[in-house]
Amino acid sequence: MNRVPAYLLFDLDGTLVDSVPDLTLSLNLLRAELGSPPLSLKQTAGIVGDGVTLLVQRALGKEIYSEAHRNRFMEIYTEHLLDQTRCYPGILELLKQHDPRRMAVITNKPYQLSRQLLAGLGLTGYFQTLIGGDSLAQRKPDPLPVLTALDRLDAPAEQAVMIGDHHTDLASGNGAGTATCFCAYGIGCANHQPCNYRVAQPTELLTLFPG
Secondary structure, X not given: OOOOOOEEEEOOEOOOEEOHXXXXXXXXXXXXXXXXOOOOHHHHHXXXXXXXXXXXXXXXXXXXXXXXXXHHHHHHHHHHOOOOOEEOOOHHHHHHOOOHHHEEEEOOOOHHHHHHHHHHOOOHHHOOEXXXXXXXXOOOXXXXXHHHHHHXXXXXXXXXXXXXXXXXXXXXXXXXXXXXXEEOOOOXXXXXXXXXXXXXXXXXXXXXXXX
C-alpha cells in the first residue's frame, strides 16, 4: 500500500493480549471436572480463534461436548479472565498514538467477555467500537464484522487495516476490502491467506502504523 492506513481494526486474543494462560487454566478446570488430563499452553494455543463453542468442542472432543459444557466453561473463564492476561509489549504505546475514533476491536470472543477484558486492562477508551463473536449474524472469517466496524467508524475500506494473528482475521479483512496485517507473534496461523503486512513482534506495529 502507498499510504499508512488511517483506521486500525484489531483482533483481540493473540493480537492485543496474550490470554492463553487464562484460557488454558479455564479449560483445564473444566477438563478436571470431567476427569480429563490437562492441556498444555501449546495445545490451547492451537485450538483458539474460532469462538467459544469450537474452542470447548476441540478441548473436550465432539463426542462428549454439550452446550452445558460450553456454559460451564463460560462460568469458569469469567472468574479467571484477568488472572494472567496482559497486553503484548508495545501495544499500549501503539494505542496511545492513535485516535480512538479510528480504532475498533473485532473478535470471535463473546462480546460480554471481550468488554470485561478490555475494561479490566484499562483499554476500553482506546476503541470507538467493539464487535464480538456473538454481536452479528456472522463472525470472522466472514467479512460482515469488518464491514460493520467500517460502517460504525465511517471509514473507507481502502483506508483501514485489519490486524490479527489468525487466518480468520485476514480472510475477514480481505473480504471486506481492507488491508491486512498478520501478527506472527500471536497464537494463530495465516493458513495461506494473503496479507499486506507481517510482523514478527508486537513492537513492530509501532513502526508500521505510527500515529
